[in-house]
Amino acid sequence: MANTTGPWAEHYPEGIEWSAPLDQCPLHRYIESSAKQFGDRPAVDFLDRKTTYAELEALVNRAAKGLQALGASKGTRIGLCLPNTPYSVIFYFAILKIGATVVNFNPLYVEREIAFQIDDSETEIMVTMDLEVIYPKIAAMLTQAPSLKTIVVCPMSQILPPIKGLLFRVLKKKDIATVRENQAVTYHQLMNNDGHPENVDIDVDEDIAVLQYTGGTTGQPKGAMLTHSNLSANVSQVKLWFPNLAPGEEKVLGVLPLFHVFAMTGVMNFAVATGAEMILLPRYELEQTLKTINKKAPTVFPAVPTIYTSINNAPDLSKYNLSAIRYCISGGAPLPLEVKNQFEQLTGCR
Numbered sequence: 001m002a003n004t005t006g007p008w009a010e011h012y013p014e015g016i017e018w019s020a021p022l023d024q025c026p027l028h029r030y031i032e033s034s035a036k037q038f039g040d041r042p043a044v045d046f047l048d049r050k051t052t053y054a055e056l057e058a059l060v061n062r063a064a065k066g067l068q069a070l071g072a073s074k075g076t077r078i079g080l081c082l083p084n085t086p087y088s089v090i091f092y093f094a095i096l097k098i099g100a101t102v103v104n105f106n107p108l109y110v111e112r113e114i115a116f117q118i119d120d121s122e123t124e125i126m127v128t129m130d131l132e133v134i135y136p137k138i139a140a141m142l143t144q145a146p147s148l149k150t151i152v153v154c155p156m157s158q159i160l161p162p163i164k165g166l167l168f169r170v171l172k173k174k175d176i177a178t179v180r181e182n183q184a185v186t187y188h189q190l191m192n193n194d195g196h197p198e199n200v201d202i203d204v205d206e207d208i209a210v211l212q213y214t215g216g217t218t219g220q221p222k223g224a225m226l227t228h229s230n231l232s233a234n235v236s237q238v239k240l241w242f243p244n245l246a247p248g249e250e251k252v253l254g255v256l257p258l259f260h261v262f263a264m265t266g267v268m269n270f271a272v273a274t275g276a277e278m279i280l281l282p283r284y285e286l287e288q289t290l291k292t293i294n295k296k297a298p299t300v301f302p303a304v305p306t307i308y309t310s311i312n313n314a315p316d317l318s319k320y321n322l323s324a325i326r327y328c329i330s331g332g333a334p335l336p337l338e339v340k341n342q343f344e345q346l347t348g349c350r
Contacts, residue, residue, distance in 0.1 A: 006018065013241075013243075015243045016240060016241060016243060017240075020240050022232075022233040022236040022237065022240075023232060023233075023236045024204050024205075024228070024229045024232045024233050024236070025204060025228070025232050026096065026202035026204060026228050026232075027093065027096045027209055027228050027231055027232060027269065028060070028093050028096045028097040030093075030235075030269065030272040030273040031053075031056065031057050031060055031093050031097075031272060032057065033273075034053045034248075034272055034273070034274075034275040035053040035054050035056065035057035037247075037248060037275055038053050038247075038248040038275040039052060039053050039054035039057075040052055040053075040054065041053055041248055041275060041277065042277040043055075043056040043089075043271075043272070043277065043278065044056065044086045044089060044277070044278045044280055045277060045278065045279045045280065045296065046084075046085060046086050046159055046160075046280045047160060047161065047164065047280075047281075047282075048161050048164070049086075049159060049160055049161045049164075051086055053275065056086075056089065056090070058195055059086075059090045059191070060090055060093045060094045060097060061094075061097075061195040061196065061197060062191045062193055062195040063090050063091055063094035063190065063191060064094040064095075064097045064098050064197035065193040065194065065195055065196060065197040066094075066189075066190035066191055066192075066193055067094060067095065067098055067100065067125065067190070068098055068197050068198060069190075069193065070125060070150055070152075070185065070190070071149075072095075072098060072100050072124075072125060073098065073099070073100070073200075074098070074099035074100065074200055074207070075099065075100065075101065075207075075208075076098075076100040076101065076124055076125065077100070077101050077103050077121050077122050077123045077124055077125075077147075077211065078091075078095045078100050078101065078102060078103065078123065078124070078125045078126075078127065079103045079104075079105050079117075079118065079121070079123040079125065079126040079127065080092065080095075080102060080103070080104055080105060080126075080127050080259065081105035081106075081107050081109075081114070081126060081127070081128040081134060081138055081259075082107065082127065082128060082129060082154075082258075082259070083107055083129070083131075083134075083257070083282050083283065084254060084255075084257060084258050084280045084281060084282050084283065085129070085154075085156075085159055085280065085282070086159050086280070087127070087129065087154045087159065087187075088258045088259075088268070089258075089268060089272070089278070091127045091152075092258075092264075092268065093272070096202075096209055096228070097197065097200070098197060098198075098200050099200035099201075099202055099207060101208045101209065101210065101211055102209065102210045102211070103117070103121045103123050103210075103211045103213075103223075104210065104211075104212060104213070104258075104259040104260075104261075104264070105117060105126075105259065106257075106259055107128075107133070107134045107259070109137075110137070111137050111140055111141070111144070113221075114137055114138070114141060114145075115141060115144045115145050116220070116221070117213055117221065117223075118141055118145035118147060118148050119145055119146070119147065120220075120221075120223060121211050121213075121223055122147045123145075123147060123148055124147055124148065124149050124150070125148075125149065125150045125151075125152065126138055126141070126148060126150070126151050126152070127151075127152045127154065128151060128152070128153060128154070129153065129154050129155070129156055130153050130154065130155050130156060130176055130177050130179055131156055131175060131176070131177060132174065132175050132176065132177045133175070134177075135153065135177035135179065136177060138151055139151065139179075139180075139183050139184070142183065150184075150185060151183060151184040151185070152184065152185050152186075152187065152190055153179050153184040153185070153186055153187065154187040155186075155187060156168060156175075156176070157169045157176075158187070202228055204227060204228040204229040204232065205227060205228075205229045206227065207227060207228055208225050208226065208227060209226055209227055209228045209230075209231055210226040210231065210261075210264070211223040211224070211225060211226075212224045212226055212261045212264075224261075226261075231265065231269060232269075234265050234269075235265060235269045235270055235273045238265070238266060238270050238329070239270070239273065239274060242300075242327050245274060245327075247274050247275050247276075248274075248275040248276075249275075249276075249299075250271075250274060250275075250276040250277070250299045250300055251276060251277045251279055251296065251297065251298040251299050251300065251324075252267055252270065252271040252276045252277070252278050252279065252298060252299075252300040252301075252302070253279045253281075253289075253292065253293065253296075253298035253300070253301045253302075254267040254268070254271075254278050254279060254280045254281065254302075255281045255283070255284040255289055255303065255307065256284070256302060256303065256304065257283070262302070262304075262331045262332055263302065266302040266329050266331065267302055270300075270302075271300075276300065279292060279296050279298050284307060286310050286311070286314055289307075289311070290311065290314060290317070290320045290322075291320070293320060293321075293322055293324070293325065294320040294321050294322070297321075297324035298324060298325060299324055299325060299326045299327065300325070300326065300327045300328075300329075301325050301327070301328050301329075301349070302328070302329040302330075302331070303328065303329075303330060304330065304331060304332040304333060305330060305332070305333050305334070305335045305336065305339055306333075308328070308330065308335070308339050308340070308343045309336075309339050311343065311346075312339060312342045312343055312346065317346070322346055322347040323347060323348055325347045325348075325349040326348075326349055326350075327349060327350065328343070328347075328349050328350075
């Protein structure tokens with residue numbers, strides 16, 4: 001029964017204690033634990049290319065060792081300017097493993113916005129991709145932002161299934177940025193190591209895991225300092241809210257951008273902490289999302305009210321099977337009751 005010491009307790013589902021203890025730990029422990037328990041289970045499905053938890057742990061370790069070879073250490077600010085891809089997951093946990101701090105950047109930012117955030121956060125290393133819409137802006141920062149010393153560039157084609165990767169290199173040449181050797185460290189160079197990074201002690205209450213910048217709607221964006229304790233407690237809260245969750249069996253659909261704090265917690269951290277499969281899409285598109293739900297049957301679907309509304313009003317919705325969805329998490333704005341009720345009727349989720 002829910003604790004009845006506060007008025008909010010009346011709204012808690014049966015079996016959820018508002019005063020339940022929260023697990024707090026270094027965030028990279030989620031990778032280690034899930035790799036140990038669910039090593040052969042898919043951790044990430046990106047456009048049909050799957051990475052298991054055992055493979056993900058190995059990639060995180062190699063990325064961590066590579067970042068240490070670049071001079072990164074405890075407290076180093078490392079930027080991620082990435083769309084939703086496996087690179088986001090790999091480097092996020094690699095940075096945390098070595099005690100450095102993640103600084104999330106919106107890939108849609110213009111140069112002025114990127115330069116401000118680099119300067120304000122004192123970002124020293126930036127991880128990005130070889131995409132024409134992103135890389136030139138980041139390369140320009142080497143002469144505009146004094147703190148930035150190194151750029152790590154990840155290839156889009158390598159994270160796609162083999163055929164899709166080949167087609168991308170051939171048919172999307174204009175979308176691939178030209179990267180000069182003296183401008184960046186390649187993903188292959190960084191990952192060329194034995195995958196045994198130096199161990200680092202993490203103080204969960206004091207060490208800053210993420211500098212998460214606000215949207216800047218009321219002034220200059222401000223970096224919120226989030227510790228490992230902050231973020232792991234938040235994951236623990238999400239897990240407690242779903243008492244019937246099946247660790248190692250769930251599938252989480254990730255259409256929200258991982259560089260936003262909602263998806264960082266509600267998709268990435270939550271999925272890895274529960275051994276769930278992350279079904280990642282680069283961005284939200286209605287038809288692609290419906291096809292993905294129909295084909296891959298995610299059981300957890302974090303989203304914002306506008307996404308739930310667009311699905312509710314989608315044409316030809318009856319041809320898609322949405323019944324696999326068991327849990328939803330809505331954030332970013334108030335969820336209208338009529339939108340919630342209609343989506344629950346369509347899917348059977350709660």
